Amino acid sequence: xxxxxxxxxxxxxxxxxxxxxxxxxxxxxxxxxxxxxxxxxxxxxxxxxxxxxxxxxxxxxxxxxxxxxxxxxxxxxxxxxxxxxxxxxxxxxxxxxxxxxxxxxxxxxxxxxxxxxxxxxxxxxxxxxxxxxxxxxxxxxxxxxxxxxxxxxxxxxxx
Amino acid sequence: xxxxxxxxxxxxxxxxxxxxxxxxxxxxxxxxxxxxxxxxxxxxxxxxxxxxxxxxxxxxxxxxxxxxxxxxxxxxxxxxxxxxxxxxxxxxxxxxxxxxxxxxxxxxxxxxxxxxxxxxxxxxxxxxxxxxxxxxxxxxxxxxxxxxxxxxxxxxxxxxxxxxxxxxxxxxxxxxxxxxxxxxxxxxxxxxxxxxxxxxxxxxxxxxxxxxxxxxxxxxxxxxxxxxxxxxxxxxxxxxxxxxxxxxxxxxxxxxxxxxxxxxxxxxxxxxxxxxxxxxxxxxxxxxxxxxxxxxxxxxxxxxxxxxxxxxxxxxxxxxxxxxxxxxxxxxxxxxxxxxxxxxxxxxxxxxxxxxxxxxxxxxxxxxxxxxxxxxxxxxxxxxxxxxxxxxxxxxxxxxxxxxxxxxxxxxxxxxxxxxxxxxxxxxxxxxxxxxxxxxxxxxxxxxxxxxxxxxxxxxxxxxxxxxxxxx
Numbered sequence: 194x195x196x197x198x199x200x201x202x203x204x205x206x207x208x209x210x211x212x213x214x215x216x217x218x219x220x221x222x223x224x225x226x227x228x229x230x231x232x233x234x235x236x237x238x239x240x241x242x243x244x245x246x247x248x249x250x251x252x253x254x255x256x257x258x259x260x261x262x263x264x265x266x267x268x269x270x271x272x273x274x275x276x277x278x279x280x281x282x283x284x285x286x287x288x289x290x291x292x293x294x295x296x297x298x299x300x301x302x303x304x305x306x307x308x309x310x311x312x313x314x315x316x317x318x319x320x321x322x323x324x325x326x327x328x329x330x331x332x333x334x335x336x337x338x339x340x341x342x343x344x345x346x347x348x349x350x351x352x
Numbered sequence: 353x354x355x356x357x358x359x360x361x362x363x364x365x366x367x368x369x370x371x372x373x374x375x376x377x378x379x380x381x382x383x384x385x386x387x388x389x390x391x392x393x394x395x396x397x398x399x400x401x402x403x404x405x406x407x408x409x410x411x412x413x414x415x416x417x418x419x420x421x422x423x424x425x426x427x428x429x430x431x432x433x434x435x436x437x438x439x440x441x442x443x444x445x446x447x448x449x450x451x452x453x454x455x456x457x458x459x460x461x462x463x464x465x466x467x468x469x470x471x472x473x474x475x476x477x478x479x480x481x482x483x484x485x486x487x488x489x490x491x492x493x494x495x496x497x498x499x500x501x502x503x504x505x506x507x508x509x510x511x512x513x514x515x516x517x518x519x520x521x522x523x524x525x526x527x528x529x530x531x532x533x534x535x536x537x538x539x540x541x542x543x544x545x546x547x548x549x550x551x552x553x554x555x556x557x558x559x560x561x562x563x564x565x566x567x568x569x570x571x572x573x574x575x576x577x578x579x580x581x582x583x584x585x586x587x588x589x590x591x592x593x594x595x596x597x598x599x600x601x602x603x604x605x606x607x608x609x610x611x612x613x614x615x616x617x618x619x620x621x622x623x624x625x626x627x628x629x630x631x632x633x634x635x636x637x638x639x640x641x642x643x644x645x646x647x648x649x650x651x652x653x654x655x656x657x658x659x660x661x662x663x664x665x666x667x668x669x670x671x672x673x674x675x676x677x678x679x680x681x682x683x684x685x686x687x688x689x690x691x692x693x694x695x696x697x698x699x700x701x702x703x704x705x706x707x708x709x710x711x712x713x714x715x716x717x718x719x720x721x722x723x724x725x726x727x728x729x730x731x732x733x734x735x736x737x738x739x740x741x742x743x744x745x746x747x748x749x750x751x752x753x754x755x756x757x758x759x760x761x762x763x764x765x766x767x768x769x770x771x772x773x774x775x776x777x778x779x780x781x782x783x784x785x786x787x788x789x790x791x792x793x794x795x796x797x798x799x800x801x802x803x804x805x806x807x808x809x810x811x812x813x814x815x816x817x818x819x820x821x822x823x824x
Contacts, residue, residue, distance in 0.1 A: 195814065275822035287777040292822045295772045320647070321772040321793040321800025 197288070198271035198278045205310040206268070206328035210261035212306050218257055221249045270326050272337065274344060277317060279324055295319045296345035299338045303331075317341065356417040356428070362458050363416070363480040367409035375401070418478060420492060425465065427476055439476060443467045446603070446617030447490045449483075453611050461486040465493075466617075512676045516595040516663065524592060524664035525585030527633045592663045599677050604661070618659065622647045624770045624794045625801075626681040627658060628670060631760040638667045642674075645796040658796065681751075681765045688744035688755055694785050695807035699740035703732040735759075743805050745812070747819060754792075756805055764803060770794050774820040776813050788813040792820075 229242040260283065269280040277291040297320055303313040313334035314327040329337065379398060386394035408431070416429040425444070427437045449461040463478040463486050481489065516524075593610030604618040625645040634640065642665060643658040665673055674682040691699075711725040742757040752771075755763040775791040782788055789806040790813045 273823045282777070285777050285779050287775050288817075289773055289775040290817060290821055291773045292820075294822075319772040319793070319800075320795040321802075324773070 197280050198269040200270050200272075202265070202268050202270070202326065202328050203310075203312055203330050203333070204265070205312055207261045207265045209306050209310055209312060209328055210264065211257050214256040214261065215253075218249065218253045221252055225249045268327070272340060272344075277324070277341065279326065289324060291317060291319060291322075291324055293341070293344045296341060299341045299345070301334045301338050315341075356419045358417055359413060359478055360458075360460055360480040360482055361413065362454075362460055364409045364413045365454070366479045367412055368406060371405045371409060375405070418476075420489075425476065425493065437476060439465065439467060441493055444493060445619055445622070447493055448615040448617055449486050449490065450615050451483075451613040455480065456611075456613060459483050463489060512599045514597050514662065514673065514676070516592060520664050521589055521592060521595070522585070523639070525588035526581070527631070527637065527639065527664075528584050528588045588663075592660075595663055597662060597677065604677060606659075606661070616659065618644065618646055620678075623678070624796060625764050625766040626661070626674070626678060627765070628763040629760050630667075630763075634664070635761060639664050640667050640670060641665070642670060645794060645801055647795040647797075680767075683748075684753070684765075685746065685748070688746045688753070689812060690744045691740055691807055692787070692809050695787055696737070696740050698781075698787075698807045699743075700733055700736040703736045703739075704729060707732045743808075745805065745808070745816065747816070752792075752816070752819075754803055754805055756803070766792070766794060766803075768820065771820060772800065774817055776817055778810075782807065782810075786810045790816060 225242065225245040225248075228245045229239075231237065232239055232242050263283045264281070267281055267283060267286065271278045275293055277289075277293070277296075279289045279291070281287060297318050299318075300316040301313045302316060307313055307328065310328075311331045312328045313331050314325055315329060315334050315337050317324045317326070326337070379401075382394055382398065411431045412429070415431050415434075416427070418425065418427045420426070420441075423441045425439045425441065427439075429435055429437075444465055444467055446464075446466045448464040448466070450464065451461045455461060458480075459482065460480045461483050463481055465476040465478075478486075478489075590610045590612075592608055594613075595608040596606070598605040602620050604620065606616040606618070608614055608616075623644050624647050627643050627645065629641045629643060630639075631641070641663055642661045644661050645658045661677070662673060671682060671684060674684075707725060707729045711722075711729060714725045715722055738761075739757045742755055742761045744755050746753040750768045752766050752768065753763060754766070755761065772793045772795060775793075777789040777791065778787075779789075786809070787807045788810040789804060790808060791802055791804040793800045793802045795801075
């Protein structure tokens with residue numbers, strides 16, 4: 194398994210991740226605003242607000258602008274007849290092998306943001322673990338789900 | 353045995369105890385709130401409640417019947433809403449007879465019936481049945497199954513049995529000490545040494561008084577330690593007293609318990625991995641614990657995961673034990689592939705890092721206690737080194753042996769077909785050093801258990817993933 198998996202996920206994944214991160218960071222900015230207002234009203238030292246703003250902008254840079262791109266670049270998957278091969282991780286690169294005969298069920302999921310971009314994520318569960326391939330094109334996700342569920346239909350000897 | 357039967361009347365008592373336990377909190381709360389005012393009302397309500405509970409217990413006993421009919425165990429229960437549960441004998445995975453102290457006093461047993469389906473409780477649990485009847489029930493359910501299988505051949509050889517000896521049981525108790533006790537002893541030795549030095553330097557009366565109080569403290573501490581130790585011994589002896597493991601064609605039977613007699617049936621096909629644990633205290637003495645990771649089972653309190661197959665064995669006896677009970681997992685070897693030298697720094701760094709922060713904090717705020725984090729730092733580095741030294745793997749055909757240490761040293765024997773997924777992880781720093789970590793997952797209980805080994809040689813991890821890969 195020297196070679197990384199072939200397929201990348203949908204390019205819109207970056208946008209989706211950016212939006213999701215923006216929502217979380219938005220909460221942070223709201224808190225920052227609250228700190229600023231409170232310090233203005235009660236005449237606190239404005240340093241608290243400044244520190245909060247710095248933290249918020251750093252988080253915005255990392256989670257909205259930097260990480261989604263890196264994460265997308267790393268995210269790969271490949272479906273073989275016998276197994277599923279997934280690669281992900283920014284600092285720690287992890288490559289996972291899931292044999293088809295160990296797959297218990299496959300799900301596709303779609304939240305409102307994914308739906309807007311016609312994307313869906315696929316979740317693969319074994320008896321011990323779950324693995325998610327995020328943000329695939331809707332039709333790809335459905336096809337993948339059906340393909341895996343057919344390939345996983347191997348008679349099990351035990352358990 | 354086709355006519356419907358009721359449980360032994362003692363089941364009423366067990367039902368009642370169960371209901372009381374559920375309402376205990378409410379009763380105590382009521383007692384506390386209404387203690388002063390309206391206490392008579394409380395007594396009134398409580399007695400009405402208790403009468404209701406008793407009648408509920410009697411009614412549920414009266415309405416609970418079981419019978420064996422058409423290869424099924426049929427249970428009917430429910431007071432107002434009748435519920436019927438039919439369990440096909442072919443689907444029954446295990447039948448266990450356990451007995452609490454009350455059960456043993458009345459010569460009764462609880463019959464637990466489990467199927468492969470995972471759930472929180474057992475599929476069926478007959479709370480109180482006469483011992484003879486419980487045994488009859490079991491043999492009936494078993495016999496039916498064997499005849500249904502038709503494949504089973506009755507081989508007339510002695511089924512292997514192994515019982516714990518009293519000496520071993522005692523030894524297992526004395527060495528069962530948890531890490532907490534070791535830490536206590538450790539801290540203790542240190543505090544003693546710390547006091548020892550100033551005593552020699554300043555020989556004033558004040559120090560003598562302090563010394564005296566410390567002597568008292570030490571004596572108290574020793575007493576507490578001894579007490580904990582004795583409790584530990586007693587606990588282990590009650591838990592593992594009469595530990596017996598028997599093998600029958602397709603199952604392992606374990607009975608244990610001095611007061612409460614517990615029985616456990618493990619179908620061989622549900623064993624996912626076999627492990628050997630060498631705890632810090634037992635390792636130098638050469639004793640180990642053998643356990644198994646089992647899929648499914650009922651996740652009730654009192655049942656341990658992983659399941660102990662034998663609480664204490666000499667390391668040299670493990671081979672014989674496995675040969676006898678689990679020949680698939682026998683024939684071990686000591687030639688593990690260990691970690692490369694350059695992995696050591698990661699292993700030292702990980703446990704030491706939090707201690708370094710602690711050290712900095714203590715150094716800044718409480719410099720007189722600096723020896724405490726220093727001791728921890730030494731401990732952490734020793735632990736890190738041991739973890740590095742004990743991590744490794746070995747491949748023999750379809751079987752993978754891995755060893756690692758958190759606190760106790762673990763050796764896991766896992767078959768290829770039991771591994772659910774395999775993961776190779778690599779850090780930027782690992783990449784440069786040609787190291788990689790791996791993680792494999794198996795089923796354990798109702799969820800999964802993951803075994804990571806960090807900083808193996810990258811080519812070893814690639815070798816393992818090639819071994820695991822189904823794509824040839």
